[in-house]
Amino acid sequence: MLMPSLCKISPCSDVRDRFPLLHLNSPHVRAFKEWMMKQALWLLLGMFAFSASANERPEDPIAWACYVCTEQERQQLALGKGEGEHLVYSAGTVIYGYEVTRQGGDLVVRAFTPAAWISYQYREFMEDYNSSRGEFVYNWGLFSIPPSSGSGPGETDMWGHHVSALNPTHVEARERVKRILNNNSNFSFLRVDPYGRVLRFQFQLDGSSPYIVRLNVGGALGAMEFYFDMETRSFEYLQSEDYHNPIQESAADFLAADGGPRTFGYLSYTQGQPYFIQRAQWAGVKVHGELNGSRRMRFDCSKMEGETHCFIVHL
CATH class of the missing domain: 3.40.1620 (YefM-like fold)
Incomplete structure (x- = not known):
C-alpha cells in the first residue's frame, strides 16, 4: 500500500507555485497582504457587533x-x-x-x-416607598464595616467622611460599600429578570427619584446614601450626612447654592467638628479659630477675595 506523499504538507508542496504572491516580499505584495488583513479585521469586528446587538437587553417596562x-x-x-x-x-x-x-x-x-418578575419587583419597590421623600428608600438599620486604609486613629466605622469625594481614599471606600450592596440578598429582586430588566415608574423617566439605600451608621456619624443606577445596573454613591449637616463633596459645598454664606452648626455630637475641619483642609478652605473640647459651636463660611473661609464661633 502506497503512503501519501509528505510533499503535500511540506515545503516541497506546489503551493508556492500556485500562490506565488504569498511568498514574495515586494512593496506591492506587502501592501496587498496588509489590505487583506484589514478586510479580515473589519469582518471580525462586524461579527462581534452583530453578536452584541443580538444580545442587547430589552427595554425596561x-x-x-x-x-x-x-x-x-x-x-x-x-x-x-x-x-x-x-x-x-x-x-x-x-x-x-x-x-x-x-x-x-x-x-x-x-x-x-x-410577568411574575414584574409583579415581584413592583411589590418590593412599593414596600420601600417613602411618601415624605417621594422616593423609594430602603433603610438599613445599622450599617457597620471597618473604614478603609488611611483612616484616622480610633475610627472603627466607615461613614460619610470616608466616602466624601474630598477624602483621598474615597474611591476605595465607595467600592467596598458598592460590593456589599450589589451582592446583598435584600436587593436580589433587582436582578430577578433573566434579561436584567428593571421596572421603571412613571415619575422616574426623567432620571430622577432612583431607588436609594440609606445606610444608617448611627450617632454622630449619620448616614450614607447609595442609589441603583439604571444604566450601569449597579449601586453608586449619592450623598452623606453627619448628625447635623450634609457631608461636603467639594469646596463649593461649604457655601450656599448661590455662592453666598453658609452656616454649619454643631450643637451636640461635637465629635464631627474635627472631621469638618479636615474636609475643609482637603478642599482648600481656610478655617479660623480653635476648637474648645466638646463645646457647642458653629462654622460660619463665606467667600472673601476669591477664597472660602470658615470661622469657628463658640456658643
Missing part, C-alpha cells in the same frame, strides 16, 4: 400611575397610550397589565397578568 382608579379608568389610561402592552398601578400591592390592539379601525384593550 414602565409602570404608569392611576391612583384610586376603577378597572374602567385603568383601561382608559392604557387605551390612551396606544397599541402595545402597558402596565398600570394604583399604589396598592397589585400591578395591572393591559394589551391594546387595533381591530378594524378601533383600539381595543385586553387585561392580562404581568
